[in-house]
Amino acid sequence: MCGIVGAVAQREVTGILLEGLKRLEYRGYDSAGLALLDADEQKLHQLRAVGKVKELVKSVSEHELRGSSGIAHTRWATHGEPSVRNAHPHLSGEDLALVHNGIIENYESLRKQLRADGYDFASDTDTEVVVHLIHQQMEQGNDLLAAVEASVARLEGAYGLCVISRREPERIVVARSGSPLVIGVGIGENFVASDTLALGQVTDRFIYLEEGDIAVVERDQIRIRHAGEDVERPVKQVSSDLVDADKGSYGHYMLKEIYEQSKALTDTLNGRISASHVLEEAFGVKSREIFDQVKRVHIVACGTSSHAGLIMKYWLENIARVTCQVDIASDYRYRNIIVEEGSLFVSISQSGETADTLAALRYAKKKDYVGYLAICNVATSSLVRESDFSLLTMAGREIGVASTKAFTTQLCALLLLAVVLGRRNGMSAEKESKVVQALHQLPELVERTLTLD
Ligand code: GLU
Numbered sequence: 415m416c417g418i419v420g421a422v423a424q425r426e427v428t429g430i431l432l433e434g435l436k437r438l439e440y441r442g443y444d445s446a447g448l449a450l451l452d453a454d455e456q457k458l459h460q461l462r463a464v465g466k467v468k469e470l471v472k473s474v475s476e477h478e479l480r481g482s483s484g485i486a487h488t489r490w491a492t493h494g495e496p497s498v499r500n501a502h503p504h505l506s507g508e509d510l511a512l513v514h515n516g517i518i519e520n521y522e523s524l525r526k527q528l529r530a531d532g533y534d535f536a537s538d539t540d541t542e543v544v545v546h547l548i549h550q551q552m553e554q555g556n557d558l559l560a561a562v563e564a565s566v567a568r569l570e571g572a573y574g575l576c577v578i579s580r581r582e583p584e585r586i587v588v589a590r591s592g593s594p595l596v597i598g599v600g601i602g603e604n605f606v607a608s609d610t611l612a613l614g615q616v617t618d619r620f621i622y623l624e625e626g627d628i629a630v631v632e633r634d635q636i637r638i639r640h641a642g643e644d645v646e647r648p649v650k651q652v653s654s655d656l657v658d659a660d661k662g663s664y665g666h667y668m669l670k671e672i673y674e675q676s677k678a679l680t681d682t683l684n685g686r687i688s689a690s691h692v693l694e695e696a697f698g699v700k701s702r703e704i705f706d707q708v709k710r711v712h713i714v715a716c717g718t719s720s721h722a723g724l725i726m727k728y729w730l731e732n733i734a735r736v737t738c739q740v741d742i743a744s745d746y747r748y749r750n751i752i753v754e755e756g757s758l759f760v761s762i763s764q765s766g767e768t769a770d771t772l773a774a775l776r777y778a779k780k781k782d783y784v785g786y787l788a789i790c791n792v793a794t795s796s797l798v799r800e801s802d803f804s805l806l807t808m809a810g811r812e813i814g815v816a817s818t819k820a821f822t823t824q825l826c827a828l829l830l831l832a833v834v835l836g837r838r839n840g841m842s843a844e845k846e847s848k849v850v851q852a853l854h855q856l857p858e859l860v861e862r863t864l865t866l867d
Pocket of ligand 1: 416417488489490491492493494500514515517539540541
């Protein structure tokens with residue numbers, strides 16, 4: 415899943431969109447594009463380029479594109495090769511443009527129906543069905559909001575999406591399900607993005623959309639809808655160090671983050687261990703009751719986080735004598751899982767928005783686990799909000815795609831969990847004390863190791 419930026423303002427927004435895309439480059443992508451509406455000209459302009467955002471920047475300046483509202487995207491292809499025709503935004507007719515992060519699982523059947531209704535497809539993406547569905551709804555007399563509401567009701571899968579229409583030029587409609595979206599609040603102008611980082615240049619005030627939210631973002635107002643009703647969501651001030659992607663004197667973010675491990679580990683252990691034991695309350699108020707029922711642990715995660723889970727399996731066996739099973743979330747969510755009595759569900763994710771891990775949690779919640787614990791780096795994430803309780807890793811923002819400090823802090827959090835469960839399973843105070851003392855030494859050892867570079 416890649417990047418989305420949108421803006422609706424009185425001023426020219428092309429530069430804001432392109433800067434936003436640059437700030438999201440760290441996520442990796444294969445192509446980029448934007449669509450702009452100029453209120454005066456009443457024309458929808460679309461430009462796309464394969465490769466780096468700078469290719470798009472070049473193309474934008476060659477075409478002298480301008481606009482006071484627009485949407486932009488960096489794509490990580492899931493359906494259809496990286497190419498200009500598959501890059502976002504996708505259009506339907508001459509009026510409507512859409513960008514999408516995520517995967518539409520039922521796109522084949524929707525495409526079949528839309529083809530039968532006379533729609534031609536210009537790309538191989540799953541995304542294009544969405545823009546045609548919205549177009550179809552508007553042709554039936556719906557306004558943009560109603561058309562988006564009716565269309566997303568037909569989607570299966572994960573999406574963060576933004577749409578603009580020439581018929582309603584001073585508005586962006588966005589929808590979120592399984593893929594994050596935030597609204598950046600300005601003065602007389604508003605913004606949207608898949609990550610606050612993209613908008614650090616224009617605002618520090620954000621509304622985090624919740625799962626299932628649809629919003630209409632205009633220059634002077636923001637309307638948020640959920641399950642057909644208007645809802646209020648709080649505006650949060652996000653400090654500039656959280657939106658700042660400056661890599662300082664390091665050559666690249668991953669290197670910077672490797673060197674941040676010692677601090678990240680200290681922050682993750684802070685307030686969670688005494689001199690000789692783990693402070694169980696760190697897991698939250700509901701945790702004790704749940705831990706008392708745990709007989710086995712089921713870890714579900716993706717990628718690097720699942721590797722942390724595999725290490726945890728050894729720890730649970732060796733130091734806690736607790737059975738542990740580790741599953742990749744993208745397998746788990748499609749299986750007919752058998753949950754043994756006394757199983758604790760543990761999800762691990764840096765962002766807390768990993769689509770498969772979230773889907774796995776939602777699937778698991780229909781089963782009979784004794785509780786749902788998230789090990790996660792983002793306090794406001796969907797995974798944390800939807801779990802019974804969580805232990806946050808305090809790694810700070812991790813920009814490098816190859817995980818470093820997020821991984822080491824996950825291990826640290828998992829070790830605390832191993833001790834808390836081991837304690838209930840005959841782990842001696844002496845053994846606990848040994849583990850905890852080693853944890854106290856860990857940040858310093860990491861620091862010393864890094865000086866060997
Ligand atoms: N599934 C869409 C595509 O392949 C969106 C991918 C993305 O999130 O960038 O175009």
